[in-house]
Amino acid sequence: AVPVIAIDGPSASGKGTVAARVAAALGWHYLDSGALYRLTALAAQRAGVAWDDEAGVAALAATLDVDFTETAIRLAGEDVGDAIRQETISVGASRVAALPAVRDALLFRQRAFRRAPGLVGDGRDMGSVVFPDATTKVFLTASVEVRAERRYKQLIEKGIAANIQPLLQDLRERDERDSQRAVAPLRQNEDARLLDTTEMTIQQAVNQVLTWSGK
Template identity: 45%
Template sequence: MTSFMGMLITIDGPAGSGKSTVSRKLSEKLGIPFLDTGALYRALAFFLHRKNVPSMEGPVLDAELAAVTVKLKTSAVLVNGEDVTQFIRSPRVDAVVSAYAALPSLRRKLLDLQRDQAGELGLIADGRDMGTVVFPWATLKIFLTASQEERALRRWKELRERGESCTLEEVLEEVRRRDRIDSEREVAPLRAAPDAVILDTDGLSIEEVVQRLLDMIAARRNT
């Protein structure tokens, strides 16, 4: 799949729309590196929440962000040298990540790190503002969406498979809350880029979504 090398593809969308899963599969099929930006924000949110740093701008947050280091490994995210990968997908982090991610100082902290990942091999980057803020020059911008009920069901199944105890109603309420925070925040609110391709994934399997995106990518590559 060397013909796809060099392409910069962004995949944005709300929580539970399948961004990370789809992006990883596309990365494998196309031979393009994958950047899980959600993991970066979750890692910092976990770190700050564990240290009882409130999700608000101020000197305490500034001091912590100035001192903290975040590094990407092949299958891990390190914060100050600690592998936090196993902690960042918990319901506790689900509940706080949007509030931290809305902070301008935290977004500035990660902006250069994210952009530095785009090299000659290309990149597939998933998140909430990849196509609008981080990589506005991307070759192809995709916005995945699905109903809140569908996204909550996916997340609930994922949590149950990991042994987490929660109800579908609790997960649905968390999805609704995160949608409100992500869409109403002042800095980089969740929205599709004007030139993004929007794909509603309701009723589609992961394999079907991946195939549709592969067709889009191939068409864009051939234009």
């Protein structure tokens, strides 16, 4: 089977950056599964389908016209890389992600990313549901304060005005919703290694994952 490194963890933990760098270091494919939930939320918003309309959103998820390249994420040909990172879409993504039919519709699309020579996937359920046979499973986290700070710096670097307090509040609410939901709740799997990056640099985290993967 094509090897998979599964990196799961909470919002703003840095798992996306770490996963993308591990994939680049190995020359493997990369799956940003959160982007699929974000694209689904955006597509629903644009189609006028409510985020809690399970059948309606699942139908959209099954037929999403998406294209991931090195530099862009496209929905029906339009680059929506920035649009899907907006706060309203973050909320929408975590709402549609709570619907079992939506998760089901995205399952096979995610598995299609598993191609030789290997895949690094990041999300909430990479190691538990999507790739239960992953070769390396990591639960990557950091304290909520450090995650809010990282998100804050990211926004400031992009020239977007931000405040720590609302970011902290939002992360706490999203953690709560992602860990309390009935399907694929956010938690560390028994067979996943814990990588607490609170006091680590990105490069240290990348090196740890590479060491665990035996590469």
